[in-house]
Amino acid sequence: MDKSAQIDTWISDEIHEECGVFGIYDFDGNDIALSVYYGLFALQHRGQESCGIAVSDTSGPKGSVRSYKGMGLVNEVFTPESLEDLKGNIGVGHVRYSTAGASNRENTQPLVLNYVKGTLALAHNGNLVNAPELKEGLAYTGAIFQTTIDSEVIAYLIARERLQTRSVEEAVKNAMLKLKGAYSLVIMSPRKLIGARDPFGFRPLCIGKRGNSYVLASESAALDTVGADFVRDVEPGEVVMINQEGIHSDMSMTQPKKAKCIFEYIYFARPDSCLDSVSVYNSRIMAGRILAQTYAVEADIVVGVPDSGNAAAYGYSLESGIQLATAFVKNSYVGRTFIKPKQSMRESSVKIKLNVLRDVVKDKRVIMIDDSIVRGTTSERIVRMLKSAGAKEVHVRISSPPFLYPCYFGTDVPSDDQLIAHNNTVEKIRDMIGADSLGYLGVDRLSELIEGDRGYCDACFTGNYPIEPPKEDIRGEYDR
Numbered sequence: 001m002d003k004s005a006q007i008d009t010w011i012s013d014e015i016h017e018e019c020g021v022f023g024i025y026d027f028d029g030n031d032i033a034l035s036v037y038y039g040l041f042a043l044q045h046r047g048q049e050s051c052g053i054a055v056s057d058t059s060g061p062k063g064s065v066r067s068y069k070g071m072g073l074v075n076e077v078f079t080p081e082s083l084e085d086l087k088g089n090i091g092v093g094h095v096r097y098s099t100a101g102a103s104n105r106e107n108t109q110p111l112v113l114n115y116v117k118g119t120l121a122l123a124h125n126g127n128l129v130n131a132p133e134l135k136e137g138l139a140y141t142g143a144i145f146q147t148t149i150d151s152e153v154i155a156y157l158i159a160r161e162r163l164q165t166r167s168v169e170e171a172v173k174n175a176m177l178k179l180k181g182a183y184s185l186v187i188m189s190p191r192k193l194i195g196a197r198d199p200f201g202f203r204p205l206c207i208g209k210r211g212n213s214y215v216l217a218s219e220s221a222a223l224d225t226v227g228a229d230f231v232r233d234v235e236p237g238e239v240v241m242i243n244q245e246g247i248h249s250d251m252s253m254t255q256p257k258k259a260k261c262i263f264e265y266i267y268f269a270r271p272d273s274c275l276d277s278v279s280v281y282n283s284r285i286m287a288g289r290i291l292a293q294t295y296a297v298e299a300d301i302v303v304g305v306p307d308s309g310n311a312a313a314y315g316y317s318l319e320s321g322i323q324l325a326t327a328f329v330k331n332s333y334v335g336r337t338f339i340k341p342k343q344s345m346r347e348s349s350v351k352i353k354l355n356v357l358r359d360v361v362k363d364k365r366v367i368m369i370d371d372s373i374v375r376g377t378t379s380e381r382i383v384r385m386l387k388s389a390g391a392k393e394v395h396v397r398i399s400s401p402p403f404l405y406p407c408y409f410g411t412d413v414p415s416d417d418q419l420i421a422h423n424n425t426v427e428k429i430r431d432m433i434g435a436d437s438l439g440y441l442g443v444d445r446l447s448e449l450i451e452g453d454r455g456y457c458d459a460c461f462t463g464n465y466p467i468e469p470p471k472e473d474i475r476g477e478y479d480r
């Protein structure tokens with residue numbers, strides 16, 4: 001087992017977002033590498049395996065792109081010296097967690113592609129469902145792939161289309177006609193920054209402005225970090241092109257049907273982000289309120305499992321009038337190089353990351369709010385920790401519906417045989433995790449999390465895939 005696989009096992013009961021993307025174009029010609037670094041730092045929760053930055057100078061020679069990438073967290077990969085070398089006023093950055101394609105240096109992004117029209121640097125968040133077919137088609141016409149990630153297929157398609165189009169944004173649109181699946185893209189050509197979002201809008205992307213610069217980012221919290229004002233979201237199917245003249249939008253690829261990932265609001269995104277005009281924090285509060293309405297129980301305190309359970313616990317407390325308390329202290333410093341405890345050791349991965357405040361829970365009836373149950377192992381350990389600390393009762397409330405199906409759109413919600421809810425009733429799961437009661441958010445209430453908007457994806461809860469899923473689970477397939 002390689003090191004990254006060990007780390008995977010260590011965090012195996014958590015669901016991961018695949019990636020975060022960031023881009024900036026400074027019209028005044030200032031160096032932007034440090035801003036990309038801070039932007040990626042703000043998006044670190046979206047991917048902790050690798051990261052990278054590519055920059056260019058719009059007044060320099062076309063095709064002169066500098067990039068720096070590596071395995072690890074943003075603050076592990078970059079040094080002041082490596083950032084100093086990245087001179088340029090236009091740049092893109094990426095943080096990655098792999099769901100398709102191995103975790104190695106070749107697969108880090110941004111991908112930088114040199115071709116006859118210059119250089120393209122591309123950062124991608126999402127997963128294509130037709131990457132193997134597209135890759136095969138390209139390979140038969142001579143393409144040689146350097147990586148095992150679907151993002152390279154996108155970069156190739158764009159480069160190829162660019163040979164027949166007048167502009168790179170047209171090439172992006174033509175490539176989009178062939179892509180099926182989830183993609184939020186930030187692309188740098190020698191003189192342009194381009195943002196594109198798939199027509200379903202699975203993954204988020206927004207636009208910010210800071211002085212004389214435009215910024216593109218997966219989440220609005222990253223705009224705040226670099227001091228940019230939020231301008232608006234990139235619409236599903238929209239292509240935005242930023243050049244010296246300003247920002248230009250093309251909406252010709254938009255479609256009525258949208259499928260924004262509802263789990264971004266429940267878990268993936270930062271609570272201080274706004275996605276498609278909805279505050280993530282408010283949607284989590286709403287999830288907690290709904291849980292209090294549907295699964296009321298007599299108890300002394302409500303506690304959230306950090307971090308995404310906290311806002312939902314607050315919502316539950318507001319709705320029920322039951323006191324909100326802090327029961328857990330979290331150690332946030334677990335990086336990918338952390339040595340995983342062996343099975344035989346007394347220290348479990350959960351205990352290393354979370355500790356219980358005994359005085360808070362002792363002799364109390366506790367309502368514990370968490371965002372999801374994947375395999376059930378983590379929930380079982382946390383319930384056990386609360387009971388060992390003296391909690392009289394533990395009532396578990398989950399701010400998402402049960403996971404029943406895998407995700408093919410840029411997250412690692414695993415195959416159904418690994419999902420505890422696929423083969424077990426709620427009562428059985430309650431018993432397995434040792435809780436006194438268990439209640440999940442109802443699928444019928446999901447739209448209330450995003451102010452009644454119906455344009456969301458809930459396929460991992462319902463099996464209603466907005467795009468036909470691949471016949472087999474291709475997420476590992478792409479590695480071979």
Ligand code: SF4
Binds near residue numbers: 262406413460461
């Ligand atoms: S299947 Fe689930 S995790 Fe995947 S995009 Fe849809 S809602 Fe999000």
